[in-house]
Amino acid sequence: MSQNIQTSLPEPIVRYRNVTKAFDNRVVLKQLDLDIMPGEKIALIGPSGSGKTTIARLLMTLEQPTSGTIEVNGEMLWHMEHKGKLVPANEKHLHRMRSSIGMVFQHFNLFPHMTILRNVMEALVHVRKMPKQQAKERALELLHQVGLQHHTKHYPAQLSGGQKQRVAIARALVMQPQILLFDEVTSALDPELVGEVLDVIKGIADKKDTAMLLITHEMDFARDVADRILFTDGGVIVEQGTPEQIFENPQSPRLRAFLTRFLKERQYELASETAAAGVQ
Structure with missing residues (x-):
């Protein structure tokens, strides 16, 4: 006697639905839809001003969406239920929701005293x-x-x-935290210090229980760490896929142009390092 066995798939730990963010008249995110699965490592790449950091800041409750909804563990982040109606979240709700999220910033934000x-x-x-x-x-x-x-x-x-x-x-x-956000954490570092920080993040990524959203301009690092890479430009996700798909078979002209520009910059850096080593 055969039985139908249904395997339930895990629910996303984070859902962005139709999320738009504007600063005055400047729209930096346009109707974003994004799911992040438990333990998934996602790298966000793209030119400056493409909306990458805003995606993380909305999740960390540092910025509020202009429209749309964000859910964490199936619960609204920026909204709450009150007397059967959905109303804007109060600070108590936001405090509770952000307790499952950690963020590492570009400029450390340590207490100097x-x-x-x-x-x-x-x-x-x-x-x-x-x-x-x-x-x-x-x-x-x-x-x-x-x-x-x-x-x-x-x-x-x-x-x-x-x-x-x-x-x-x-x-x-x-x-x-169940979700860790890294916002260009090596951009403020001298080049010789970048490796030590990336090695630590790679060690964390090897532990499968924490979802990670990595905003980075380190393409080799994104390739090594991410399960999925999102290329953003103009406030939208232009293309997404595995590291192999993104780096070896980019589909959109914008992504191809971005990767070509990165490759030229990387070749220039390597040439400069080689020349400097020859002088020593």
């Missing part, structure tokens, strides 16, 4: 109300993970840019 250890454990104590000793143990564990276990008593001003960014990553991880 706190040690590295305090920077990482602060949210556990004041947001999660975790006992200080327990928070300290968790923070030390994360600082060890990013290779900064010997810098716990240092202040941000005593660290290199790459070290500061690794502290910022540890601070985001310490809250055990």
Whole structure:
């Protein structure tokens, strides 16, 4: 006797539906539809001003959509139900919703008056109300993970840019978010410090339980880490696919032009590095 066995597919952890964002008369996102699956690693690539950072800032509740809806774990992010009606979310709702999301910014945003250890454990104590000793143990564990276990008593001003960014990553991880957002986290770093930060992110990406949205101009990194790559331009997703599809068989003229420009810049950088090495 045969039986029909239905396998339920996982629901997206994040849904953008018809999301538009405008600043005054300038539209930076146009009717965005995007699903992010649990544990999925998505890289956003595209020219400056194409809407990449806005996608992340809307999810982190740093910007509010002009129209459309965003859901996290099946629950509205910017709206809430009140007396049977959908109304704009209040701060209590937003605070609860963003607790499952972590974001690492371009410019670290560390507290300059706190040690590295305090920077990482602060949210556990004041947001999660975790006992200080327990928070300290968790923070030390994360600082060890990013290779900064010997810098716990240092202040941000005593660290290199790459070290500061690794502290910022540890601070985001310490809250055990289901979704991690990385906004051009290497763009403010000297070139020789980029690798150490990307290595840490690759280590996190290898752990399959956290969804990641990576806004990056590091094409090789996007190829290595992402399950799916989205190319944005003019506030819309022009093309998306696996790294192989995007880099080896781009379909749209805009993506082909973008990748050609990147390849020329990369060849120039390699030539400059080779020439500099020859001088030494």
